[in-house]
Amino acid sequence: MNKQTIIVALSVIIFIAAVVAAAYILGSNNSQDNQQADHPDGHHEGQSVYEEKFNALMGQEALDFELYSYEGEKIRLQEQRGKKVVLFFTEGVMCYPSCWNQIAAFGKDEAFKKEDTVVFSIVVDTKNEWKRAIDKMPELGVSTVLIDASKSISKEYGVLSLPSSMHKGQFPGHTYLIVDKDGVIRFIKDDPQMAVRNDELKAELEKLN
Missing domain, CATH: 3.40.30.10 (Glutaredoxin)
Known part of the structure; x- marks a missing residue:
């Protein structure tokens, strides 16, 4: 495998990792937003x-x-x-x-x-x-x-x-x-x-x- 091929492969891996990380962050934010929408004030403190x-x-x-x-x-x-x-x-x-x-x-x-x-x-x-x-x-x-x-x-x-x-x-x-x-x-x-x-x-x- 020549140097150029290695560089291309690493670039693809880095790009995929960046996409996965971005999707995870967006998913976490959406989940938090949904929880806040369902419970705008959160659970009342101390209440089940x-x-x-x-x-x-x-x-x-x-x-x-x-x-x-x-x-x-x-x-x-x-x-x-x-x-x-x-x-x-x-x-x-x-x-x-x-x-x-x-x-x-x-x-x-x-x-x-x-x-x-x-x-x-x-x-x-x-x-x-x-x-x-x-x-x-x-x-x-x-x-x-x-x-x-x-x-x-x-x-x-x-x-x-x-x-x-x-x-x-x-x-x-x-x-x-x-x-x-x-x-x-x-x-x-x-x-x-x-x-x-x-x-x-x-x-x-x-x-x-």
């Missing part, structure tokens, strides 16, 4: 994708669902129009005593028994499993508990992987939503502290017509 998805429910029409209560009554969310609805998603039986205390507190509080207000505690237990909870704490039987044993509704509402969940991706933790009389979500709260939030919920309900 699951939290952002959950927070996006605010102001949206609540997803309709149909579940049976522990007593066997078929409950459909859409049929609650004209009422203020509190939804409490909870792990249920395994979330003792925090979730049990909140469910029992709903049943004791007259503010949640008004004609225009309903509270549904949604557990992922079977009916038989929840019966064992009532046997241990009879006060639980006063509240309306909906059975979501398949976890399908809990999954649709995106509550299986929030900070309050003790088993991320598998069970809800301690999460509240308030739906107004028109079926729009007006309040959301995921509570890793797993407290009884009656006072806070009542204050939010008072803001709604």
